[in-house]
Amino acid sequence: NAGVTQTPKFQVLKTGQSMTLQCAQDMNHNSMYWYRQDPGMGLRLIYYSASEGTTDKGEVPNGYNVSRLNKREFSLRLESAAPSQTSVYFCASSEIFNEKLFFGSGTQLSVL
């Protein structure tokens, strides 16, 4: 089992560029999440999908959009990247909402 797979692992963008972070899970989990992790800030929730067909904003949604493509896949899009979005992004999934999240290996994003 691969678990939660994120792509890409590293990305460098220029201010104003757009990109999509991909996430897929093979555990048949209902809920999926996108978090960002910044030094000294801990993990902060960007968006989540409690179940297939639903998405909701988390603590820090500004500048991001998400798509729950199907039960397996949950993508995060930056429409116009800003330096403040430089961070490590983690996708996660769980069978039950907010219980025992499984995390992907992360995407290190730098916006210049």
Added chain:
Amino acid sequence: EDKVVQSPLSLVVHEGDTVTLNCSYEVTNFRSLLWYKQEKKAPTFLFMLTSSGIEKKSGRLSSILDKKELFSILNITATQTGDSAVYLCAVEDGGGADGLTFGKGTHLIIQP
């Protein structure tokens, strides 16, 4: 202000020592508290504590939840160099924003 506060922020001990990591929280409607271990990248799940399960143990790791005093501790006995990691505490607040609120973590270093 921070809802989930972990202490200490960093800790260096020698192999074989016992360590205690702390997590205090302040939420409107407590549902659960989770502990994660983060080594190089993806956080991995350790324990989930709820009102119906206030003590958990797995090998050398154990955790208790004190709902009255609003804190949890994570104990690691007979530490090994492989225990070196950042330990994250997260709380689910049923009365606040959706998703888990993470603390900033305790960076634990085990010296040989």
